[in-house]
Amino acid sequence: MWTILKCNAPPGRKKTTLCLLVVLALTGHVGQAEYADVVLNRRSDIEGVRPVIFPHWFHRIRYQCRVCHGELGFEMRAGANDVTMQEITDGKFCGACHNGQIAWSVENCDLCHSARPGTLAGIRGGHQTLGPGNW
Numbered sequence: 001m002w003t004i005l006k007c008n009a010p011p012g013r014k015k016t017t018l019c020l021l022v023v024l025a026l027t028g029h030v031g032q033a034e035y036a037d038v039v040l041n042r043r044s045d046i047e048g049v050r051p052v053i054f055p056h057w058f059h060r061i062r063y064q065c066r067v068c069h070g071e072l073g074f075e076m077r078a079g080a081n082d083v084t085m086q087e088i089t090d091g092k093f094c095g096a097c098h099n100g101q102i103a104w105s106v107e108n109c110d111l112c113h114s115a116r117p118g119t120l121a122g123i124r125g126g127h128q129t130l131g132p133g134n135w
Helices: 013-027 056-060 065-071 085-089
Strands: 037-040 052-054 122-124
Touching: 037 056
Parallel strands: none
Antiparallel strands: 037 052, 037 122
């Protein structure tokens, strides 16, 4: 069931983020990985936070592969990158864009750390599973 919500926040990126946070708070949303999302859980369960759901295709339709896999240093293989929150906070990896200017900053933890605790790391859907629903 869809909920229509009128958000009276100031225009721009802050309005979009604020509206998203309000909707998530009202619906009690727990993220679920979808087709070609990458679940990162090397450290999350150990650190007591939810695993990260990285929406790969959401980023891919906006940026060329080289931006993240060349300029930001992500290896081109799921599970090959040992990314820490300290590195992100220092402006490396995700933190190069998620700095509060280009995209939301690390203070919005639940926007990335949104998977159910215990969600296994890996790619959901995509070429490794022959598509959605074919696990």
